[in-house]
Amino acid sequence: METVEDFTKVESIFVRGRNALMLRGQFTPIYTDYYIHLMENKLRHKEQLDTIIKEKLAFLTLHLTARPWAETVAWTVNLRAPRVNFFATGSSVHESITGHLFTEGVKEGDRNLLYSQTVVDGKEARRSTIELEDNDPVHWIESYYSQSEQRPARAFKLADENFVLIAAQPDCDLEWLENLTTEDVEKLTETEPTKLLETRKFRFHCGCSPEKFLPSLAQFKGNAEALFQDDDALEITCPRCGGKHIITPDMF
Structure with a gap:
């Protein structure tokens, strides 16, 4: 039987005085399962690509926690150099995140692009395409929020596999958000009035099987x-x- 320790817990925290939503989680449980999955399937990625897919998994998980429970979200990123596709998908309902990267048979595009698809049962899928300027998942999710969510957000990589996403809410203090540093984010719950709204838990899990x-x-x-x-x-x-x-x- 799975225990709480097998999952990454993501907290959704409202920063009262700034009208911002902070999502944060410690991703060692997800990364442990990810590496077990690679080992079981005899998969090995170059260090640079491995780091990128891991960070993408983290930021998609935080984004899922910022969204309604019923949504399933999939992100595909196509990079020109290195020529690679990164895929990740997750669901709060199934408490899971999974992903993969492809280096063979990848078509070279004229731009780096992120393709997003959001699905809710019984409704038409919502899709968007975002142009990316570089190979940094921090900038990917910030560009996604600016262009697709139509609101600014900041993403941070902290020590010990901790990740944070801070998204603007109505009447957000945008100057404060824009000027946040990693050091500010590390002690945010100590320096700002906050309220824990909810927690969700995720694991690295696909659910595929021969029968499927x-x-x-x-x-x-x-x-x-x-x-x-x-x-x-x-x-x-x-x-x-x-x-x-x-x-x-x-x-x-």
Whole structure:
């Protein structure tokens, strides 16, 4: 059975005098599960790319906590140099975040872009595309809030895998927000009147399994030979997390 320690707890805190919302979390539990996932699937990323995907997972998790519970959000970032796609998706309802990066078969675009999709059951998906100036996830989420959320936000990387997102609310003290430093954020709950609004918890988890890929192979039911071509099994890679799954003829 999972314990609270298996999850990253994200706090949603209202900064009263500044009319700002602070989201903060310590991401070691998510990163531990992320590295176990890489090890189990024999995946290894270059250090620079690994750092970027981890920070993207952290900031998407904070963003999810700033949003209504029912939303599932997916972010895909396409970079020109290095030529790579970063994917991350998460849901407060399922208390999970997952992601993967792709370095093969990535088309080179003329700009760095972030593609966002927000889904609520029973409603049409909401999509937006944001142009990015560099390879820093801190600037990605700040650009996303400025262009898509239509309000400013600041993102911070603190010590010991702690991350913070501070988003403007109506009548926010924008000068204060713009001039915040990492040192200010580290002691914010001591220097400003605040109120804890809620906490949510997340883990690194995709939920993929061999059985979930079978519907996409339904056309081969009754004709497994065409799919397996004399092989004993077929390996399928999950596009969400990079997990590898084995499909055998008897599963049909």
